[in-house]
Every structure is written in structure tokens, then in C-alpha cells.
Amino acid sequence: MKYLHIHGVGKEISRLIMGTGDLRKLEEPxxxxxxxxxxxxxxxxxTAHQYRNKEIILGQWLAEKxxxxxxxxxxxxxxHDDGSPGPRVNPQAIRKDLTESLERLGTDYVDLYALHRDDPSVAVGPIMEELNxxxxxxxxxxxxxxxWAFHRVQEANEYAASHNLIGFAFNSPNLSLAKANEPRWEGCVSADEETCLWHASKQLPLLAWSSQAGGFFSGNFSPDNRSEEEMVRVYYSENNWERYRRAVILAEEKRVTPIQIALSYVLHQAFPTCAIIGPRNPEELQISMxxxxxxxxPNEIEWLDLKKEEFAQ
Structure with missing residues (x-):
């Protein structure tokens, strides 16, 4: 395993982060x-407050072990969809959700806390004051x-710096080799080229969700197979199919699989990254490892991302 450091956390953070969205109960598998x-x-x-019992399951497992x-x-x-309807990015909702998350997890602190959605109509000041x-x-x-859009993250950190507060130490948008045509879920943000350039300039760690694009590079999808409506809506595009084609070529050369190429792409950016993964069994975990x-x-990364027409062998 490889690790990186996020300011404020006393432990190194593994670059492959285990997602808990699919946890159902505290038993096999x-x-x-x-x-x-x-x-x-x-x-x-x-995990997340919005995942509800997933926090409880994780907390129980950590306690047992x-x-x-x-x-x-x-x-x-x-x-936004956790509790009262409508935007909930405010001090009251943050306080409520954090308190309940700590209770569910059976701990008195969390190492990393992120705001799950943004409400651009809300000033960053009260939010940063509450988090601090x-x-x-x-x-x-x-x-x-x-x-959060990167310019909102920057605005929040500028406010924190000018008020002697601690700013955001990481960002967690979607980042994958396949680029989303539209948000996978309402209110979601994907890291576009401008966002990546900003991260490179700031060297702010990015913890990527849907790092494997929902399995787009698994070989289970094709332009003619339109049975998975969400995949078609979010990832089917000429450019993404060209990225897939190039991932296949590079995978054959390196004797790996296209989905391994896609995950490695996320982990080889010009700024610190982690990938949130959701393996269904130990074998899939080993593939991610x-x-x-x-x-x-860097040349292969640019070629995969259609920024170059060819790469040096």
C-alpha cells in the first residue's frame, strides 16, 4: 500500500480508500x-451521514476489531437529501449531522470531515467558522x-486564511479517466481540466470518488449495449470510447487490464490523489492494489486523456 499525508491528520492515509456505500450488514462477505x-x-x-446505517456497521466492525x-x-x-428537503449547507445541519455521525460510528472524533454538497448561495464565512x-x-x-467547485474551495480557504482559521485540507470531487457528460447524481461535481490545473498549482490532495467510472473500463459495456441507463447518460460519448480504446491498447502492452490502467490514471496526476474504491471481493481488491x-x-497519461495523438514507446 502507498500513503499520503493530509495536514491535521496524525496518521498517513492509504491512497486506496475503502468505500462503505455497499455495506449491508456486519457479516460475510x-x-x-x-x-x-x-x-x-x-x-x-x-462513509457519510447520508449513508445512514453504513456508519453504524463500520463503527461496530472497528469496535469489534x-x-x-x-x-x-x-x-x-x-x-441536500438527508433529512429536511432542500439545501442544508449551514451551521445547524453541519452540527446535527456531525453529532449523529459520531454517535453512529462510536467515536468522539473523525479524522476527515467533508461537506457532501455545496450551496453556492450560502456565504463561506459561517461554514468555515462552524467547521473550525x-x-x-x-x-x-x-x-x-x-x-464543491474549486473556486468555492479557494474562496473558503481565502476566508479561513484572512480570519486565522483552518481551511480545507482536501477536496473530494469525482475524478476518473472517463469524463462525465453530466452529474451522476444531482449536485455532484467532477474534476475538469481547470480543476486539475488548480489542484496542481495548490498541491491540494484530491480524494476521488467513482475513480473507476462505475466500471466503464471493465469490458462489460460497449457503444451498442445501452441497457444500463445511468452509464449511457453519464459516460457514453465518443471521447470516452476513444479513452477506452487507448486504455485497452496500453493494457495489452503492459499486460494488465483496462480498468487497472484507468485506476492508475487517477493515482498518477500532477497533484496528490487517493482513489475511493468499492471492491466486491478480495480478488478485486488485489486488482486495485x-x-x-x-x-x-506523464506522456501516457496525456495520451490516455486525448491530449496527445501518440506516445513514445
Missing amino acids: ELTMLDAYIAAGGNTFD NLRDQVVILTKGAH EHIRAKRIRAIGASN QSMNLLLT
Whole structure:
């Protein structure tokens, strides 16, 4: 496993982050998957208040294994569809969601806390003031944003810097080799070229969700297969099929699979990245581990992303 550091967190963070969105209950095969992740050197779990019982399951498992002090928990709050309808990016919702997340997880702090959605009509000042209250109370170690446009992240950090507050230490939008035609879910943000350039200039860590584009590079999809409506809506485009074609070519050369090429692409950006993954079994976890150790050159990255017509062999 490889790791990176996020300011404020006392532990190194594994670059492959285990998603918990598919956790259903505290028994096999979920336990096998979590155990395999820890055995592989993984130590970071992604969850959210909006996932409801997923936080409870994760918290119970960590308690049973006595692992809380050894792992990093990333949870999120202030989702629009969590509780009262409409935008919920405000101090009251943040306070409520964080309090309930801590109770569900059975812990008195989370290592990483992100706002699950944004409401651009809300000023960043009260949001950063509220989050810093929880940092001072040691309920949060580091704060970040999920599904915020990069200019809003910058605005929030500029406010924090000018008011002697702690700013966002990470960002967590969607980032994958396949580019989304439109948001996968309402209010979601994908990292476009401008966002990536901004991250490169700031060197702000990016924790990518849907890092494997919902399995777009798995070989289970084709331009003629339009049975999966969400995949067609979000990822089917001429440019993405060309990216897939190039991933196949490079995978054959490196004797790996296209989906491993796609995950390695996320982990070889010009700024620190982690990939949130959702393997269904230990075998899929090993495939992701191999992707993490698969080297891609900057030239290959640009070629995969259609920025070059050819790459040097």
C-alpha cells in the first residue's frame, strides 16, 4: 500500500480508500472484504451521514476489531437529501449531522470531515467558522469539501486564511479517466481540466470518488449495449470510447487490464490523489492494489486523456 499525508491528520492515509456505500450488514462477505483491506495495508474508510446505517456497521466492525486508533475515517455531512428537503449547507445541519455521525460510528472524533454538497448561495464565512469550532473541540482533525467547485474551495480557504482559521485540507470531487457528460447524481461535481490545473498549482490532495467510472473500463459495456441507463447518460460519448480504446491498447502492452490502467490514471496526476474504491471481493481488491503499483508516464497519461495523438514507446 502507498500513503499520503493530509495536514491535521496524525496518521498517513492509504491512497486506496475503502468505500462503505455497499455495506449491508456486519457479516460475510462484507467482513472478509474489510479484513482483506486491512491486511493489504489499507487504513482509510469513506462513509457519510447520508449513508445512514453504513456508519453504524463500520463503527461496530472497528469496535469489534479494536481498530479505531489505527484507521482514518472520512465521513461527510450537509447533504441536500438527508433529512429536511432542500439545501442544508449551514451551521445547524453541519452540527446535527456531525453529532449523529459520531454517535453512529462510536467515536468522539473523525479524522476527515467533508461537506457532501455545496450551496453556492450560502456565504463561506459561517461554514468555515462552524467547521473550525469542531476542529477546536477535537471532533474533527481535518476538513474538506466533496462536490464543491474549486473556486468555492479557494474562496473558503481565502476566508479561513484572512480570519486565522483552518481551511480545507482536501477536496473530494469525482475524478476518473472517463469524463462525465453530466452529474451522476444531482449536485455532484467532477474534476475538469481547470480543476486539475488548480489542484496542481495548490498541491491540494484530491480524494476521488467513482475513480473507476462505475466500471466503464471493465469490458462489460460497449457503444451498442445501452441497457444500463445511468452509464449511457453519464459516460457514453465518443471521447470516452476513444479513452477506452487507448486504455485497452496500453493494457495489452503492459499486460494488465483496462480498468487497472484507468485506476492508475487517477493515482498518477500532477497533484496528490487517493482513489475511493468499492471492491466486491478480495480478488478485486488485489486488482486495485496492482493498479496502485502500475507506473504510467506523464506522456501516457496525456495520451490516455486525448491530449496527445501518440506516445513514445
